[in-house]
Structure formats: C-alpha cells, structure tokens
Amino acid sequence: MSSEYKYYSIILKGCYNREHLERRLEKILLRGRLAIKMALDTIPCVIIYKGNVDTIIPIFKALITEYAIITIFADGVPPTLPIAKKYRDFLHINPNLQALLIDVPENLWLGEAIHRIIPASFLDEAGALVVSSHAIYFIDKPAGDTKSRWLIIPYEQLNDPLNLGEQETQLIIHYQNAAVQQNDVFTIPREFVASAKRSIEQAKLAQKYLIKIKTHCITCGYRSEDTIAHAPTETHCQHCGKPYQRTIIV
Structure with a gap:
C-alpha cells in the first residue's frame, strides 16, 4: 500500500530569490505560473497541496534548495492566532x-x-x-x-x-x-x-523546526526516519521491492 493522499499546508514565510523559486515550483506544482506568482507576492502565505508523501517530497526539496522559509502541516491549516x-x-x-x-x-x-x-x-x-x-x-x-x-x-x-x-x-x-x-x-x-x-x-x-519522513515497509518490516532534505526519493523498498508507506512528521 502506497502512502495515503491527503492535503498538506505549506506556510511560506520567505525566500531568497522569488523568481528562481517561481520557476522551480512551476515545473512541479499543478498550478499555473500566475497562481504561483500571486502566492509568492503575498508572503507570508499558505499553499495547500493534495498528494501523497512521494509527490510532496520534490516540492519540499525545491523549497529547501531555494532557501525558502516554511512550516508544514499534514492535516489542514491550523487556526491563526494573534x-x-x-x-x-x-x-x-x-x-x-x-x-x-x-x-x-x-x-x-x-x-x-x-x-x-x-x-x-x-x-x-x-x-x-x-x-x-x-x-x-x-x-x-x-x-x-x-x-x-x-x-x-x-x-x-x-x-x-x-x-x-x-x-x-x-x-x-x-x-x-x-x-x-x-x-x-x-x-x-x-x-x-x-x-x-x-x-x-x-x-x-x-529541533521542532525539522521536517522528518517516516518510511515503513509493511512487507519486510524495514523502517527509517530521515529529515526531508535527506529522505530517499525511491517509492519502493530497496530490500523487497514492495511500495513504502511514508508519513511526514512535523
């Protein structure tokens, strides 16, 4: 069983070069360039994306590569508080x-x-x-x-x-x-x-700021926990070849 599809909320609070980030996200996100630009123009903003962990990892790595400053939620958006x-x-x-x-x-x-x-x-x-x-x-x-x-x-x-x-x-x-x-x-x-x-x-x-991914193969029992920057990109277990179950820990 592959990782479950769910909504992820990315709170984007800053980035070093918006134009570079815009071009990188345009290649990954299922959104048009104008929508991405509008989101970046309203930093700090909330980007809601639906996918499983395997599809979310490239987005997070793109953000990290461009030194974007983010927090992440795996279940909806928490209420804003003054x-x-x-x-x-x-x-x-x-x-x-x-x-x-x-x-x-x-x-x-x-x-x-x-x-x-x-x-x-x-x-x-x-x-x-x-x-x-x-x-x-x-x-x-x-x-x-x-x-x-x-x-x-x-x-x-x-x-x-x-x-x-x-x-x-x-x-x-x-x-x-x-x-x-x-x-x-x-x-x-x-x-x-x-x-x-x-x-x-x-x-x-x-280390509350770290975003980690827990990887589990229910077939052979393999488990690992990595920061998202170092998480493996493979979707299948390297030991038995079956699909991983992966969850984001924040």
Whole structure:
C-alpha cells in the first residue's frame, strides 16, 4: 500500500530569490505560473497541496534548495492566532514592542511557538528580536513606513556558536543563507543578552523546526526516519521491492 493522499499546508514565510523559486515550483506544482506568482507576492502565505508523501517530497526539496522559509502541516491549516495569544508574556513586554508586533501578519507565526520577545536593534533600527520554535526573527518598522518588515534566520541555517560582541550588549548570530555567510550583530539590553542566547540555543536543540519522513515497509518490516532534505526519493523498498508507506512528521 502506497502512502495515503491527503492535503498538506505549506506556510511560506520567505525566500531568497522569488523568481528562481517561481520557476522551480512551476515545473512541479499543478498550478499555473500566475497562481504561483500571486502566492509568492503575498508572503507570508499558505499553499495547500493534495498528494501523497512521494509527490510532496520534490516540492519540499525545491523549497529547501531555494532557501525558502516554511512550516508544514499534514492535516489542514491550523487556526491563526494573534501574537498576543501565542506569547503568554505579551502584556509584560514594552508597549512599543506590543504596538509593533500587533501589525505583523499572523501567518508569519503560523505553526510556531514563540519562546521569547525582547527589544533589540539591528543596523541602527530599533525593533523586536523574536525567538520561536523554528527561527529567529527581527521585526522593525522604520519611521514613515506603514508596514512592518522582518528578517528571518531559520535554525537550519544557524551556525554554532552564538557569540557575544566586544560590547556586553551585542549578540552575534552566524548563519548561511543562499547569498553568503552572514554575521549579524544585534544590540540587546544587557539584562536580556544571556537569556536571549539561552533561548535560541534551547530552541535549536529541541529541533521542532525539522521536517522528518517516516518510511515503513509493511512487507519486510524495514523502517527509517530521515529529515526531508535527506529522505530517499525511491517509492519502493530497496530490500523487497514492495511500495513504502511514508508519513511526514512535523
């Protein structure tokens, strides 16, 4: 018995090069180029796709190849919640940060738990550093702008270790995106630096951001569990030749 067909929800939160991703998805998705472009133009967006795990793997690998930032659901779309309800200490953070974060699209947090929100500045812009189960976010809204903007650093791009800068208020985050090795310096109030570093390290260690595939052959009993980036593309068992049963674990 092959893997069951079902609906998968892909929450696309960012990508390095939209044009490259658009062309790649056009070759895989059963949708027209205009529909794909419209979805990418509304990031953060939700793409719902029906298929089995074997047909979904190429889509996920295309997203990963283009450094797209995603979360995935195998059963429908979870309800969107305002950040005030996702973060239990929201009312205790600085009112300026509350006002900033309320305007952020709720899809940006879809599928993630928020562990920590602290004031920070990056490239001389004041904003919020948000530590979630899947990524580090820096949110700001430059003077005169009507919309918030965000930088997302997924944990799979994060390089160890996190370093403190020459000043006690600096946290240096090393990561590799599609362009180059980045070394971003965030300035954080001294009393929050240690807890921010600890929250990031704990969230990465928990590995909630990993998307895994469980492979099972009911004929010979073979089992494996791999991250989606390293999952085998074969649909049949290499030991007995029978179809695999595969499920996505998120």
